[in-house]
Amino acid sequence: MTIAAPVADFLVLPPRLDSTAELLAESARRRGLAVEHLPSPSVPAQLRQARGGHLYGGPNFAAAVASDLDLAMLEPADDWLVQLPYEYTRRDITLTTLAEARWLRTPTFVKPPRDKTLTAGVYADGSRLPRAERYHPDTPVLVSEIVTFLVEYRLFVLDATVHAASRYATNGRLDPAPLDAGPHRAAVLDFAASLLGACAASLPSAVVVDVGLASNADRGDEHWAVVEANMAWFSASYAANPDRVLDVVLRAAGPRDRLTPRDHAFTGPPALFG
Template sequence: MTTPVPDADFLVLPPRLDSTAKLLAGSARRRGMAVEQLPSPVVPDRLRHAVGGHLYGGPTFAGTVAVDLDLALLEPTDDWLTRLPYEYTRRDITFTTLGEARWSRTPMFVKPPRDKTLTAGVYADGSRLPGNERYPADPPVLVSEIVTFLAEYRLFVLDATVHTVSRYATNGRLDPAPLDVCPYRATVLDFAANLLDACADSLPGAVVVDVGLVSNPDRGDEYWAVVEANMAWFSTSYAANPDRVLDVVLRAAGPRHRLASRDQTFIRRSGG
């Protein structure tokens, strides 16, 4: 690996590389960036004075590295989904705590808002959720009514514009494919454009948004809805263009001194 010079951009990766990290490494090298795969979250001294750092990796790794390299990690707010107009969610969603969700006696879909501390899924009622001994801090969760997504797409968004897209699931099963081969290409982009036009100020300048086609058998219709928003620096790229994914990742986890003023409110809290 090439050691970065003090004022050159470089990409830091975690000890274990997933498929997305490998693709991003290749893309970074093609544009002349140094790539550093660290054996642990400890940043070596030779990197601490470099000012062009970026990263891709999980929250624990990213949180430690970001502090040492003075990086700003961008992420959507925990309650972003609940603040969207109903026309973009098409389901009731509540931002609450795991403890409160345990009181529910109706079927529901439960997920953590950003970190994957709790397995997202359908629960028959609140009594089926994990007990307090596993989550003593009573973490925040999003609780929504259950819907069926026929197809799901990942949007890598840069400055409120779709930068690259991949399908990642059909009928609830992993099924990555480039957008250009998908029958819903035009409708995905139309829905995304309307969504981003309506909520640009409520998202970081670099972010991932998942959307999907919902089937409603009770009414016999189908419609598009937002699935969730995520941190670009910890999102699988699936079949999206890796060079364009890297553009979004570099902005989502880059030097704090380059951060746009409108993104100050989206910086990940230290240790969050």
């Protein structure tokens, strides 16, 4: 397969396309960007010489190609959720290692900060976590008290503003729908405005933040809370407007020479998960 060097900005996609990648490809072509669907996680010589690259794909793919494309990949910090004021999390959360989490002796929710290699969920105790030989003992994990999210929304954030959004789950089950189609639009945007007004400096300028209406059985109340933050270049769009999602993705994974000073703290070589 011969790939000619693009003469303008282009979007690189991984060998296996999900529905979000396909929607973003269509959106990119509509606005005149070349779309390069790579057959393997390696960059052809013509693309290495090009400028103006952007990326959508998983962490392993990004780790393999970002350097050759000279991309700056924006990522939230592993401890971002831990550092949030309690009013935005409404639960106790700790960042620790998988080795330390194995000592847990009570039911706890455990998840990786950003990647999806370790299955997130409620574990009866630390002995139920995946076998040690599958993961390095220093693998970071977030440990939190158990809450139930009644409904969850994905927010694509650009410059501290919700640029695109979608519901993605109801009662823990996948249930995508446009933000405007449900009854929580005003509540979601009000909560997001408060969160981003207080904490925008702790996030990249282009990022995904998931929020939800949570219920705590012990307290008997419902409240809006942050679920997590993720890399926009590795997040499903669900029912969000793909043209506006693409705006966020292009900023989140774009040419290093366009990186703004505020985003330097949120870049680095993408971690190789697996």
